[in-house]
Amino acid sequence: MDDRLFPAALDLARQKGLINSDRMPDAEHSYSTKSSFVLRDDDSEMIARVPLRAVRRLADQRQTLLVSILTEMEDNLGPSPSKDAQRSYLRKQSKEKRAVVWAISSGRRLPQGEPFTRRKLLITLLLLLLGVIPGLVYGVFQLYRANMYAQNFTGLVARWRRAGSPLPFEDLFALTRS
Secondary structure, eight states: OOTTHHHHHHHHHHHTTOOOTTSOOOTTTOEEOSSEEEEEOTTOOEEEEEEHHHHHHHHHHHHHHHHHHHHHHHHHHOSSOOHHHHHHHHHTSOHHHHHHHHHHHHTOOOOOSOOOOHHHHHHHHHHHHHOHHHHHHHHHHHHHHHHHHHHHHHHHHHHHHHTTOOOOOTTTGGGGGO
16 A cells, blocks of 8 residues: 555545544555545544545645655755754754644645735736726635635644644655655
8 A cells, every 4th residue: 555645545534524533543454445545443443435536636745745845855955864864954944844744744634725826916916907806806715715724724833733743753754755
């Protein structure tokens, strides 16, 4: 089984509200079928079933994000840094970046969407030039989505702090090499 699928399936099941806190899925007992990923607890009882295509898509998104962080790390530390160097590098990063790496490694929810970017601002201005109403509707909608993203990101950092600000598990960066 692909090591990236379990955290992604866990994240997807949490997003859909299929997991409650009294029964947590176990990676050893969870498995994928041709069309779904089955999350099971340590007693092998099924907790949730999520579509495999959505799990793979989310795993790829999480992988891309992790690879970008790893690439930045290698640019600063050189190729093949030691685990101690990786951990030291992560400790020096912003709390937001450390929270994202923790979320990826532990299958926690990542904020969906993106902040209000220059590209969205440019599109809003172009739409305002073409017609006031479409530009206002688009601009308000994008600002609302950016605000929701910021709130979700703040929630991620708060969950990371409540968990004791942990570093990711030991073999996290090895997953990006496969």
